[in-house]
Structure formats: structure tokens, C-alpha cells
Amino acid sequence: MAVGFKTGQMNLKRLLLIGAIGTAVSTFLVSQAFSFPILLVLLFFQGATAGIFRAIDRPVLSHLFPVNRGEVFNTYTAVWAIGAASEPIFVNGMLSIGDWRIAYLVLAVAFIAPFALLISMDRPDQLDNEERLSLTSLWDVLKRPAVFSMALGLMASGAIEGVIFTWLPYYATRHFPTATANLLLSVHLASYIPGRMLSGYLAGRVRYLLLLFVLVGSTIPAYAAFLLTTGRVMVASVAVVGFLMAGVFPTLFAFGVESTPEYSGPVNAIATAVNFAGISISPPPRGDPRQYFRNRDRHVASAPVVGGTARRDSRCDPFQRRKSHLKRPGMMTG
Template identity: 45%
Template structure:
């Protein structure tokens, strides 16, 4: 097997298992509440527990990717995630469970600092497509997460979910120990403090970062609270399947984005996706109709699915020689949104109701549209090629 294919498959397998683990948390919120005896507000801490460590690690490692040993750090991150998952499966208290989530966030941050940059250098001619394929592969794992939760609860205990996933990391550890680093990764440039400062201040990079925070808030709200919201209208196992329906749409959605990106461009595709999402948000969360909720959530999943990889591809195309730092910025910004907004949703839910808190979704979409309009206007009025300077 060629080096490029070997590393691509390895990255994709890591992504799939990580996505399964990530998407079990929303489906398990009621079980966490039942097992640990916590309030709705404390339940919202599940999101930031992993995100805090993840954001700091992915930023630090991402800006140093040109200096670091890819094999050593990927291996360390993979071992760390496996250990964290096993600890989550046996944690006797909510405090220890959150601590295990924190460890998983740090370890996953190491992995995510390298996975997209690896693909960026392996496929420099088709970054938009490979990023959407990467994200479509993630969707396969994410779709499976809530279903794994249902199976674990049906046949034993919710803790089996994390014990099984922790064991699944063992073959990956063995593979990474045997692989040599991809030779194409030598194209990654080291970045100085001055260059990093200039990179962050560039308008398209700043716009991408702001957009990623909003996208993180949108996806985090849906990933963590959609089953809880749906349980107002369905039985819990059906509500978990609704989350899987949403995530199932990510695969065809991201493949479609990967095809359309060459025709509409990153900004055009992002704008169309946001505009088309608004009516589905309205009928799903503002005027909920349970009879058509599965269809509306599936459509929403298709439209939301490609926003993150398309934004990420936009950033890397701006500065391909700094794919590590750009990936760190986009991933960290996304995680900040995922960490903050679900907590706000938990607080509002505790004070009022989950139905009221879901109004945050269209509000975030409107802010995202403003960011995209600013970027579109700036590009159209730039006489000096602002998106490439």
C-alpha cells in the first residue's frame, strides 16, 4: 500500500472512532443526569469539559506542527484518548467523569492538530474535496454514536459505550507505532511569532475564525441538546435516533459540498447553505411539528454538514504553507463555540425551557450570515487581492 493511502486510511479510522465517541455524549445526557444526580445546568458542563483542554492543546500544537515529530505526537494523543475513554466508562462520580473528558480533550487536541494538515499536504491539489470527504467519514462515525448508545443501554449499561471505544483504540496504537511519518509533511513551514500575528490579522482568516465560533455554537447545540429537545415529543430511544438521522445527513451533505465547491467557491457555497437552513430551523425549533421533524432535521443536517469543512478549506487555501496553524485556529474556534453555547443552552433550559433555549440557533445563523456578507463585500471591493495577501 502506498504511503499516501496508508496515512489517509489511518487518519480516517481515527476520525471515525473519535466521532463515535463525540456523538455519544448528547445521546447520554439523560443517563448522566440519572447516574450522577445532577441538574440541567451542571449537565451543560459536559460540553466544555473536553473543549477547554482541546482548544488550548490544538492551538499550541497546531502552531508548532512544523517543529514537531508527527508520529510521536499522534501516537501520544491516540494513547491518551484510549485511556480517557476507559476512565469515562468506570468513573464513579461526575467530577471524575468530567476530569476524564478533560483528558480526552487534551489528547484529541493533539490528534486534531495533525490530521487535517496531513491530508492538506497529501492532497494539495484537491483540499476542498478531501476536507469534505474527511468530514463525510467523520459523519459515518458520528451517525453511529447514538445507535451505539441505544445498543449499550439495551444490552447492559451506558458505560459499556466508553469501555468498548477505549478498547477500539488499541489497534490504532499498534499501527501508528509501525508507520513512518508521511514524507509530504515536510512541506509544512515553521511559523514565527510575527508571521503568526500577521496571519491572524488577515481579514479572511479573522472572518473564518469568527464563522467557526458561530458554527461551533450551532453544531454543539444540536449535538448535545437535540435528543433532549426531541424527548419532549418522542420516547428517549426515538429522540436518540433523531440525532442519528441528523448525523446521517452529514455524509451525503458533505459529499455534495465537496462536489459543489468547485462550482460555487467556498464563500458562495457557505452563503447558500446558511440561507437555505433558515426555513428548516423555523419549522424544527420555532414552530415544531413532530410529524415532519425527522424530515426537517435530515434536511438541516445536509445543509449544516458542509459548512465547517468548507470554512476550513477557505482558510487553508489562503495560507497553504501554514496549514497547521490555520487548522489550529479553525478547530479551536469551532471548539470554543461548542464549549460555550451548550452551557448557555443548559442555563436557559434550567430557567425557562429547552424550547426557549433553541431560539439561539437562528440567532447564531443570522450572525454567521453577517460574517459571510462582510467577507463577500470585502472580496468584491478588494483591488489588491485581499484574500491572497
Template identity: 40%
Template structure:
């Protein structure tokens, strides 16, 4: 295995494990509540504990990626993540469990801040396809997490799931330990404050970030509310299968988009998908037919799966020498949307009902399409484009 393949395998294995760790939290929540004997109000702290440190780490590390020794920083992050996962499996009280979850999320954020910039430099002529394959690996991990959790809980203590993820993280550690530092990453320029202002004022970067806030908000709303909405119409186990179906649809969809964007422009692809998804999401949450609901929401998932990898690849292509900061901005915008939209849907549902509130995501798709179109128009009108 040459050095580039070793790095690629390490990154894809890491993002697979990161997705499993993220999606597994929801699967074990009932066990967490029962084991620590806590009410639902305190149980809700699991989500911010896992994402707050992640988001801050992605932004902090990503913005200074050009100043860091990439391989050693990723190894350090993985080492801390392994420790935190094992500590979560042994935590005797809920406060410690949350604390180690915060540490684990922060450590994962370090790796996620650097892995896509590395891929960007490893595959400079195939960023779009590589980012979609990377996102597909995340989808594989996310879709398999509930199944893995169910299998473990059926035969052992729920805490074992965190030990298994820790064991999986040993694989990228071993690969990176044998890898050598990448000469291509030396092309990642150090970002000064003045240059950061210039990059942030670029309409292409602003358009990417604004679009990702909306696409992340749509995705976060579906992940948060879809099982609950579906459980009002089918059994709880069937409702969970609906979400699994959406996540599974990400896998072939992202593989296909990796090929499509080699022939078509990033913004053209995402604009078309935003237009197509608008009636689909409205239909999904207004139809009385369960079959139509399932088909429409899975089709919506196929469209939604493209936005983050494709739009972030667009941003990096605009400023390839600053792939770390651009990736940090993209991830930050995506997670900002994921944090903001679900509570707004919940607030709206108290007035108009959950189905109607979720159908309003069609408006978010319209805004997303408008932002993408405006970004494309401005880019074509710019003399430097």
C-alpha cells in the same frame, strides 16, 4: 498499502473513534448518574470536562505543528487516550471519572490538531473534498455512537463502551507504528510570533473564524436542545431518533459536498447553504406539524454539515504552509461557538419559550451568510487575491 494510504487510514479511523467517544457521553449520562449517585448539577460537568482539554490541546498543538514530530506526537496522544479510556471504564468515583475524561479529551485534541494538517499535505490538490470526507467519517462515528451504546447497555455494563473505543484506537496506533514520517509534512513551516500576527490579521482567516463561530454555535445549539425540544412533542425515544436523523444526514451530505466544492468556490457554496438554511430552521421550530418539523430540521442538518469542513478548507488554502495553525484556529472558533450559543438559547427560552428561542437561529444563519459574503467581497477586492 503504501505510506500515504496507511496515514489516511490511520487518520480516518482515529476521527471515527473520536466521534464515537464524544457522542457516546450523552448516551450513557443516565447510567453515569445512577452509578455514581450524583445530581444533575454535577452531571453537567461531563461536557466541559470532555471539551476543555480538547480545545486547549487543539490550539496549543496546532499553533506549533511546524515544530513537532508529527507521527510520534500523534502516537503519544493516542497512547494517552487509550489509557484514559480504560481508566474511565474502571474509575471508582465520579471525580476520577471526570479527571480521566479531561485527559482523554486533551489527548484526542492532540490528534485532532495534527490530523487535518497531515491530510492537507497528503492531498494538496483535493483539500476541500478530503476535508469533507474526513468530516463524513466523523459523522459516521457520531451517528453510530448512540446505537453502539444502546447495544452494549442491553447486554453488559455501560463502562464497556469506553473499552471498545480504546480497542478501536489500537488500529490507528498499529497503522502509524508501521508508517514512516511524511516528507510532505516537512513543508509545514514553523510559525513565528510575527508571522502569527500577520496570519491572524488576514481578512480571509478572520472571516473564516467569525463564520465558524456562528456555524459552530448553530450546530451546538441543535445538538444540545433538539432532543429536549422534540421530546415535548413526541416520546423521548423518538426525540433521540430525530437527532440521530440529523447526524445520519451528515454522511451523504458531506460526501456530496466533497464533490461539489471541486467545481464551485468554497465561499459560494457555503453562502448559498446559509441562505437556504435560514427559512428552514425558522420553519422547523415554528411549525405545528411534526412531519414538517422533522423534514425541515433534517434539511437544516444537511446544510449545517457543510460549514466546518468547507470553511476550514478555505482557510488552509489561503495559507497552505501553515495548515496546522489555521486548522487550530478553525477548530477553536467552531468549539467557541458551540460553547457560547447553547447557553444563550437557554437564557432566551426562559423569556420567549424554547421553540421561539431556537427559531432565532435563523438570525444566526443571516449573520453567517453576511460574514461569508463580506469575506468573499474583500477577497475579490484585494489586489493580492
């Protein structure tokens, strides 16, 4: 949010470079964490550096493609969905050949490519269209019906996604083997890819509000089926919810930006903040984590790793010591 509200006053190319290299370095450092407190600090740093990049990526696209923002935002987030869908599979693959640290090392190296591309690119002149935002202007932006409606809609869609992202693997273990349950999250995220491609196509041809009405109206019964059914029907509903929900965020964001394109950065900051707020507050009311621990004999069957899931295995111990000289008194060992 700090970067997003100041987008019109900063060198955007320099910020993109800082965000890319900062994320790469922090991801590498996470792989070297030797205690849980250190891991938390490094993950916070990683989130902050990634936040710099995420604060200005969509505003840059907004100014580069002002005519077809809805189509561009949907296509851009479809690319994100490819990475998100492959993530659990990637993590499980890394765990099968080593431990969780390998996954972070591979991801850190992967950031070399976007960093090199950013260095070679010239700064587009269209970025000068971003206006500086004062406190008075911020209040005016927030009062606009399109921005306010966007914020409410993104918080609601974030709440639905938060329930699915957080609890889907756990609930699925009640009906499927653990390995199959973990893959259901990939099924859900994979459905985002065709969903966002179709929404992008439609966003360039129909009004945003009509498209959103159809997407949201169709999502409600599919989400109810996810909550109330089991077995194959639940699997199908997970895919359908992902397909329909996929286009809500980018289309709502395009709807908000269209009302105030000169402040694309602050609108993006608002959109990201309220969406993550919805993701954060929705999981606890959905279920009691204590019941989960009781059902699993107080052992965690699967834990998030790089946003994915990991098997309960000695190789998943984040702080397992491989060298005996590291096991000094007073230090946590695996």
C-alpha cells in the same frame, strides 16, 4: 491549540501515536471511574489526548492533498459523521446489555487498529512543507481576510450545531417518546454523511465562496423551521439542517487554509477553537435548564454518555457499586 500552533516544530507521526494511545488509555480509565470528580478528571485527560490528534489530522491532509483540500476535508469529516451518527445507537445498545462502562471499554479497544496503522506507516515528505510559526507570523495569519472570515463563519456554524447537539433530545421529548427523541440526534448526524459527500464533490468543481453562499443561504430557512415547527416537519427540518450545515465547516476550513497553506496547523487550531467556542456559548440563551428540571420533576430523563444519550435507568448510574466491600463509609455509592 498548544499543539496546533507548534505543528511546524514537532514530529507529527510521533504526536499522532501519542494522541492515539493516550485516547485509548484515557477512554479505558474513564470506564473504571469510581466517583464523579475522578470521572471529570479522566474526561479532561481524554479530551486533551484526543486534542493532540485533532490538532494535526487536518494539517497532515492539507499537505498530502494540496490540490483538492475542500474535497478531502469534506470526505474526511463525512467519515467522522458515520461514527457520530452511530454513537447514540451504539450507546443505547450497550446500555441494553449492560451499563455505560461497556461502551467506553469497546471504544478503548477500537483504538488498537489506528495505532497499528500509524506504526506501520512511513512519515510523508510533504509534511516538511509546514513552516514554523513565530508570534509575528501568527498576527499576520490572523489578519488575513480569509482566515478572519473563516473564524467568524465557524463560530456561527458552531453556535447552530451547539443548540442542536445540546437541546435536540430534550425539545424532541415534548413531541415524541424519549426513545424516538434520542434517535433524532442520529437522524441529524446521519444527514451529515450525504451532505459532506456532496459538498466534497462540489468543492472540487466550484469556488468555495459560492458553495458556502448556497449552503448558508439554504440553512437559514431550514433552521427557522426547526425552531418554529413540531412533529414531522421538525424531524424533516432537523435532517435538512444537518445535510446543509455538514459542508460548512470543512469548506470554510479549506477556504482559510488555501490562503496560508504553510501554516495549516495554526489555522486548524484557530478553526477548532472558534468552532468549539460557538458550540459552547450558544445553548444557554436558547432555553432555561431550570424549566427542564421542573418539567421532568427534577429528574434528568436523558444524560450524555460518550457524546450520545442514555436512558434513565439504574444501569446508567455511573458510579453504581457492584461489590459490597466497596461501600465503605465516606465513599459515594450508587
